[in-house]
Amino acid sequence: MKQQAPRLAVSLLGRRVPEEWREFLLGDLEEEFQIRVQRSPSAARRWFWRQTLRCLVAPPRARSHSHHAFPISGDSMLRTLVADIRYSSRVLLRAPSFTLAVVAVLALGIGANTAIFSIVNTVLLRPLPFDEPERLVRLFHVPPQATFPGMPRFAVSAANFYDWQRDARSYERMALYRFRPFTLTGGGPAEAVVAGAVGDGFFDTLRAKPLLGRVFLPEEDTPARGHVVVLSNGFWKSHFGAAPEVIGRTLMLDGEVYTVVGVMPAAFSMASWSITHRDMWVPIAYKDADRAVRDNHNDMVVARLKPGVDIAHANAEMKDISQRLERDYPKENTGWGATVDPLQEILVRNVRTSLVMLLAAVALVLLIACANVGNLLFARSLGRSKELAIRTALGAGRARVFQQLIIEAIVLATAGGAVGLLIARVSLAASATLLANQVPRADEISVDARVMLFALAVSILTGILAGVLPAIRAGRADVNDALKEGGRSDAGTIGLRTRRLLIVCEVAFSLVLLTGAGVMIRSLLALQHVDAGFDPHNVLTMKVGLPETRYKTPAQTTAFYNDALRRFRALPGVQEAAAIDDLPLTGGSQQPIVVDGHAELLPRDQPTVAVRKITPGYLRAMRVPLLRGRDFAEDDVHVMLVSRAAAKLLWGDIDPIGRQARLPLESKTVVQTVVGVVGDIREAGLSENPVATVYEFTREHDWSHLALVARTSVPPLTLAQAVTAAVRAIDPEQPVEEIRTMEDVRDDTLTSQRFSALLLGLFASVALALASVGIYSVLSYIVRGRSREIGIRSALGAKRFDVVRLVVVEGMTPALIGVAAGAIAALGAGRLMAKLVYGVSASDPLTMAVVSATLVGVALLASLIPAYRASRLDPSEVLRAS
Amino acid sequence: MWFRKDTAILGDFEQLVLFGVLRLEDEAYGSAIRQEIHARSGRDVSINAVYTTLDRLELKGLLRSWVGDPTPQRGGRRRKFYAATPAGLAAARQAYGAFRAMTVGLAGRLETK
Numbered sequence: 001m002k003q004q005a006p007r008l009a010v011s012l013l014g015r016r017v018p019e020e021w022r023e024f025l026l027g028d029l030e031e032e033f034q035i036r037v038q039r040s041p042s043a044a045r046r047w048f049w050r051q052t053l054r055c056l057v058a059p060p061r062a063r064s065h066s067h068h069a070f071p072i073s074g075d076s077m078l079r080t081l082v083a084d085i086r087y088s089s090r091v092l093l094r095a096p097s098f099t100l101a102v103v104a105v106l107a108l109g110i111g112a113n114t115a116i117f118s119i120v121n122t123v124l125l126r127p128l129p130f131d132e133p134e135r136l137v138r139l140f141h142v143p144p145q146a147t148f149p150g151m152p153r154f155a156v157s158a159a160n161f162y163d164w165q166r167d168a169r170s171y172e173r174m175a176l177y178r179f180r181p182f183t184l185t186g187g188g189p190a191e192a193v194v195a196g197a198v199g200d201g202f203f204d205t206l207r208a209k210p211l212l213g214r215v216f217l218p219e220e221d222t223p224a225r226g227h228v229v230v231l232s233n234g235f236w237k238s239h240f241g242a243a244p245e246v247i248g249r250t251l252m253l254d255g256e257v258y259t260v261v262g263v264m265p266a267a268f269s270m271a272s273w274s275i276t277h278r279d280m281w282v283p284i285a286y287k288d289a290d291r292a293v294r295d296n297h298n299d300m301v302v303a304r305l306k307p308g309v310d311i312a313h314a315n316a317e318m319k320d321i322s323q324r325l326e327r328d329y330p331k332e333n334t335g336w337g338a339t340v341d342p343l344q345e346i347l348v349r350n351v352r353t354s355l356v357m358l359l360a361a362v363a364l365v366l367l368i369a370c371a372n373v374g375n376l377l378f379a380r381s382l383g384r385s386k387e388l389a390i391r392t393a394l395g396a397g398r399a400r401v402f403q404q405l406i407i408e409a410i411v412l413a414t415a416g417g418a419v420g421l422l423i424a425r426v427s428l429a430a431s432a433t434l435l436a437n438q439v440p441r442a443d444e445i446s447v448d449a450r451v452m453l454f455a456l457a458v459s460i461l462t463g464i465l466a467g468v469l470p471a472i473r474a475g476r477a478d479v480n481d482a483l484k485e486g487g488r489s490d491a492g493t494i495g496l497r498t499r500r501l502l503i504v505c506e507v508a509f510s511l512v513l514l515t516g517a518g519v520m521i522r523s524l525l526a527l528q529h530v531d532a533g534f535d536p537h538n539v540l541t542m543k544v545g546l547p548e549t550r551y552k553t554p555a556q557t558t559a560f561y562n563d564a565l566r567r568f569r570a571l572p573g574v575q576e577a578a579a580i581d582d583l584p585l586t587g588g589s590q591q592p593i594v595v596d597g598h599a600e601l602l603p604r605d606q607p608t609v610a611v612r613k614i615t616p617g618y619l620r621a622m623r624v625p626l627l628r629g630r631d632f633a634e635d636d637v638h639v640m641l642v643s644r645a646a647a648k649l650l651w652g653d654i655d656p657i658g659r660q661a662r663l664p665l666e667s668k669t670v671v672q673t674v675v676g677v678v679g680d681i682r683e684a685g686l687s688e689n690p691v692a693t694v695y696e697f698t699r700e701h702d703w704s705h706l707a708l709v710a711r712t713s714v715p716p717l718t719l720a721q722a723v724t725a726a727v728r729a730i731d732p733e734q735p736v737e738e739i740r741t742m743e744d745v746r747d748d749t750l751t752s753q754r755f756s757a758l759l760l761g762l763f764a765s766v767a768l769a770l771a772s773v774g775i776y777s778v779l780s781y782i783v784r785g786r787s788r789e790i791g792i793r794s795a796l797g798a799k800r801f802d803v804v805r806l807v808v809v810e811g812m813t814p815a816l817i818g819v820a821a822g823a824i825a826a827l828g829a830g831r832l833m834a835k836l837v838y839g840v841s842a843s844d845p846l847t848m849a850v851v852s853a854t855l856v857g858v859a860l861l862a863s864l865i866p867a868y869r870a871s872r873l874d875p876s877e878v879l880r881a882s
Numbered sequence: 883m884w885f886r887k888d889t890a891i892l893g894d895f896e897q898l899v900l901f902g903v904l905r906l907e908d909e910a911y912g913s914a915i916r917q918e919i920h921a922r923s924g925r926d927v928s929i930n931a932v933y934t935t936l937d938r939l940e941l942k943g944l945l946r947s948w949v950g951d952p953t954p955q956r957g958g959r960r961r962k963f964y965a966a967t968p969a970g971l972a973a974a975r976q977a978y979g980a981f982r983a984m985t986v987g988l989a990g991r992l993e994t995k
Contacts, residue, residue, distance in 0.1 A: 024912055024933075
């Protein structure tokens with residue numbers, strides 16, 4: 001059968017090849033193509049395209065006996081362009097200080113943009129490092145809104161997961177996973193590790209292949225065969241020196257032997273998705289009893305959609321399944337829905353708004369840089385009016401001059417872009433550690449092809465933007481005037497309107513940026529001074545997790561913690577020591593609660609509270625106020641403390657002391673009595689409202705992972721060594737983790753705000769500097785241009801003050817217009833920021849007033865220097881010179 | 883002038899094309915010449931280079947050309963055939979002569995076994 005030559009290639013050739021040859025050349029290619037197709041159609045196609053590309057790159061020249069003496073073709077335009085670029089480079093190199101100034105300003109602007117874009121590119125645009133990542137999704141429960149108001153997603157219960165897995169048709173694979181802390185022993189000091197406990201199919205869902213060995217077999221997802229482990233690349237390197245014979249070796253985890261079956265590649269670990277960023281993975285290996293748990297939601301789920309199935313369809317299916325599960329298990333499932341979200345979306349959700357805001361901010365910096373450069377180019381084109389006039393006189397059209405000037409601007413901007421790219425790389429490398437805590441996937445941030453393309457596009461756009469106004473103005477200049485020998489040079493007044501407009505823009509953009517930065521900083525300050533409900537100063541915190549294999553009974557764990565706390569209290573500098581399961585602001589258990597006598601309601605209607613387990617002394621150590629009743633005593637049984645919000649939620653205005661409640665997830669029978677009411681804590685975050693919380697006594701639960709806190713009278717971290725030693729003295733194999741001050745714990749929740757405030761502040765100061773330089777340079781230029789006028793005025797008796805006022809008014813008018821315009825724009829931008837700020841309006845009047853005043857002050861300062869210079873002009877000299 | 887004006891000096895690629903035309907006799911057209919060069923010299927040249935050179939040789943008076951009939955395997959397009967003019971033949975002889983003269987006695991070193 002006859003094959004068609006690639007049609008696109010034929011049509012491209014038809015355009016590019018001179019008409020006199022077209023028929024023969026195309027015929028030749030077609031003929032040889034048909035011969036080659038017999039052997040291999042795909043190779044023939046490739047050959048055809050290669051031939052085509054070679055023709056396109058260096059098209060056969062039309063012979064000179066064609067009818068056009070000067071053929072007008074794409075070539076001539078290209079040649080003009082090349083000539084223009086060459087000419088521009090020469091001209092610019094001849095004015096090195098001008099070129100350097102412009103390139104520096106643009107490099108700053110483009111560099112900042114490129115750096116932020118690199119982050120956006122990695123975090124928001126680049127696909128995840130898995131095969132067909134767009135098909136990966138996370139599945140969550142949607143909790144009943146009456147009990148978990150405002151909470152859109154919730155962890156999944158095991159029994160519901162297995163039902164989903166059985167019934168859902170939208171997925172190729174799905175797997176559940178959770179985190180499992182272990183104590184690693186057997187080689188040197190004991191070490192705490194958090195492994196990923198993954199269900200059958202976890203690695204297959206991600207299509208992740210091991211570097212060495214294998215991943216888990218389906219039959220290893222059982223308690224009997226689950227003692228196998230897959231190591232992360234990092235752990236393999238740090239603990240086995242990257243030895244290839246690691247497969248088959250064993251690890252002691254919580255005193256049990258696990259056999260290494262595989263090692264994952266380094267690329268599998270993504271800092272932003274914590275399940276992949278583990279030291280090791282073990283099978284989740286649920287017992288039948290674990291698999292049947294439906295009312296306790298602790299697992300995470302990842303799944304891979306079947307090809308062609310979209311999120312909407314998957315969500316619709318999950319809705320059906322959830323409704324069926326609600327009917328089948330009303331007691332556990334009433335009100336519990338399910339939702340499907342793209343994995344990528346889940347990972348970046350929290351940073352998207354602030355990244356978009358930063359991108360907008362940095363774009364404003366670039367616009368200000370553009371206005372500055374536009375100003376400089378403008379000044380320069382006026383200075384070159386004679387050169388341009390000569391070109392016009394010699395026959396260059398207005399369009400030609402325009403093109404030349406625009407190309408000059410683009411050449412400058414591209415040079416700036418190249419330096420900017422370098423700045424971006426260097427600053428990203430320098431801030432790598434800072435970034436690591438702020439944005440997901442920070443470890444992957446790099447300058448890739450897309451970033452380079454972005455930098456190039458921004459450079460060209462910047463060149464056009466900065467060059468277009470000056471180029472238009474220059475094209476309009478009158479040839480006659482410019483060529484007249486000794487023609488009056490009123491350079492200062494030409495294009496004054498354009499330049500004033502540029503000042504207006506710079507001031508307005510700066511104001512928007514400064515307001516944004518100011519609001520972010522105020523918000524950060526407000527958050528830092530928010531009363532979290534406890535006193536974080538002088539508190540040392542650490543985590544101690546006891547392996548169940550060595551601490552088998554509640555009595556053993558209780559004895560350990562009591563011993564540890566007693567030793568802590570004995571340390572000099574420690575005033576009080578206590579323990580809690582989860583530190584404030586770090587999340588923790590959320591459970592339904594049943595209040596005395598009331599029947600247990602459907603889960604949908606049951607109130608929920610945060611549940612924390614503490615030891616006596618915790619309230620004193622954290623300085624949480626005891627409002628009514630009493631603290632726990634060592635011999636208390638079945639007691640609880642409630643926060644003020646919990647008391648109000650559960651008992652309204654009735655005094656809760658002596659009332660009783662049950663936590664059905666923990667025990668169906670144990671009834672606890674309220675002995676005290678304590679102050680509220682902002683558990684969910686400093687910018688959130690306090691959470692209704694109940695406190696239980698740790699001793700009554702076999703709780704093996706606790707955070708220990710010590711109130712100190714000395715700087716807390718000076719005791720880090722001593723507390724570790726105290727724990728080791730009880731059990732030499734027991735690791736102590738995450739020794740931090742409570743202030744650090746609190747500040748960690750503010751990192752993203754701090755990051756935004758820092759960058760916005762940086763951008764705003766650059767903007768302010770650029771704007772003030774801009775105003776100064778325009779005014780200097782105006783003063784120089786109008787020196788004759790000023791000289792005459794002085795000669796006619798104008799006072800020095802009058803001259804100063806003249807110049808200052810000249811500078812301040814556009815600045816004030818800019819402030820007004822910027823204020824309006826800032827109000828608009830405030831809407832974008834509203835979600836990101838706390839305790840202050842995004843268009844905070846005080847911030848805006850301070851910022852406006854600052855800008856007016858800077859503008860005034862920038863005008864005063866040229867004004868002073870103008871006032872010092874000697875009239876006689878000026879007049880003689882002209 | 884120090885060189886003989888009546889015989890054109892050929893460039894390397896011009897030689898290849900001219901020899902190709904001579905070899906193919908009545909069947910010398912773009913694609914055939916390209917394939918002949920590819921098959922014999924191993925140089926996979928582009929068709930546009932062949933055309934540019936054919937054109938230049940014709941302009942120098944070394945080749946003449948005529949147009950054939952359309953054929954179906956060319957999508958109904960015609961062929962443009964080339965043949966050497968006497969001047970072209972002379973130029974080819976000159977090139978061959980120069981080549982031979984320059985390589986006398988070098989066979990042992992130049993031929994690959």
